[in-house]
Amino acid sequence: MECSRNPSRGSRFAQSREDGIHALRHFYASVLLDAGESVKAISRYLGHSDPGFTLRVYTHLMPSSESRTRKAVDGMYRAARGGDDGPQTAQAA
Numbered sequence: 001m002e003c004s005r006n007p008s009r010g011s012r013f014a015q016s017r018e019d020g021i022h023a024l025r026h027f028y029a030s031v032l033l034d035a036g037e038s039v040k041a042i043s044r045y046l047g048h049s050d051p052g053f054t055l056r057v058y059t060h061l062m063p064s065s066e067s068r069t070r071k072a073v074d075g076m077y078r079a080a081r082g083g084d085d086g087p088q089t090a091q092a093a
Contacts, residue, residue: 029054030061036068 025046032042039062043054 026058029058033058033061 029042029046032045033039039055039058040051042058043051046054048054
């Protein structure tokens, strides 16, 4: 049985946003957003003239405030491991 996504000989694949360059761009934007990159910078990297467009397209990928909070606290604890547990630990992070 031939997969419906495979074109017959001489025909072309149907363009899809789930495949190819669109999927790669979406992945790229999602990785940068998860890492905390600004929408303005991502807009520039993707070649968008309006950061508002980038925000509208990729807003569903932006980490929630709860996720950012967990990452910040986890990062502070990772940085403090192996060090002193005194009051200066939080100040150093």
